Amino acid sequence: MSTDKRRIGIVPFGEVPEIALKVIAGHISACFHLPSQILPSLENPEYAVDRGRCQYDAGIILETLESMSFKDCEKVVGVLDLDLFIPIFTHTFGEAKIxxxxALVxxxxxxxxxxxxSPxxxxxxERAVKVALHELGHLFELLHCEDKRCLMHFSGSIEELDETPLYLCRYCSIYLxxxxxR
Ligand SMILES: [Zn+2]
Ligand SMILES: [Zn+2]
Structure with missing residues (x-):
């Protein structure tokens, strides 16, 4: 498939600032050289609330996206302003399956x-862009990278995320x- 057909969809859930979506879309084009498109927003995923944790289960939201059809987009990044978790972590900035x-941000x-x-x-x-591109990297089969000066380095905290650059190391870039x- 040629890269001009590989459109990346960006789908907001509930209320997400338009500017955040545009900044993410712009960086997908600038950093990964892929066309991107902001899609109509979906409802807040109330079906994914864990009442005990007062957080939203990222896995359940991803499963719901998987059951929907986004025929014009090869990959889709969901953007929300809700506290996400995956069961093994207290929280997560984003989630994607390799x-x-x-993916979710x-x-x-x-x-x-x-x-x-408050920043x-x-x-x-800028942080949201890093998470979005990192998760998109996972969708394109990239794994975590040992190099701290690489977008695919794992960030578990805001400090680590702020130290992570907006670009891939040479190795990950070639892999992508x-x-x-393909
Ligand atoms: Zn990761
Ligand atoms: Zn790397």
């Missing part, structure tokens, strides 16, 4: 600095190019 079609935890202060919205969106040429 080689899957769908949550702005919720990105809007607070480790010291409790400027430009920094929140190979994957996109």
């Amino acid at each position: 080689g899957g079609q769908f 949550s702005l919720f935890r990105l809007a607070k600095n480790p010291d409790g202060s 400027p919205s430009s920094l929140v969106y 190019q190979d994957e996109l040429l």
Whole structure:
């Protein structure tokens, strides 16, 4: 498949700032050289609330996306402003299956600095872009990278995310190019 046909859909759940979606879309084009499209928003995924944790189960939301049809998009990134979790972690910034079609990014935890202060919205969106591109990397079969100066390095905290660059290391970049040429 040629890269111009490999459209990436960006689907907001509930209320998500339009600018966040546009910044993510712009970086998908600029960093991964893939066309992207902002899709109509979906309802807040109330079906995925875990009442005990007061958080949203990322796995259940991904399963719901998998049951839907996005025929014009090879991959789809869901963006929400809700506190996501996967069972083995207290929370997660994003989630994707390796080689899957769908990823999730949550702005919720990105809007607070480790010291409790509020970052400027430009920094929140920069963090969201990193998470979105990292998860998209997983959808294109990229695994976690040992190199701290690589977008595919695992970030478990905001500090680590802020240290992570917006670009792939040479190795991951070549791997992604190979994957996109398949
Ligand atoms: Zn990851
Ligand atoms: Zn790497």
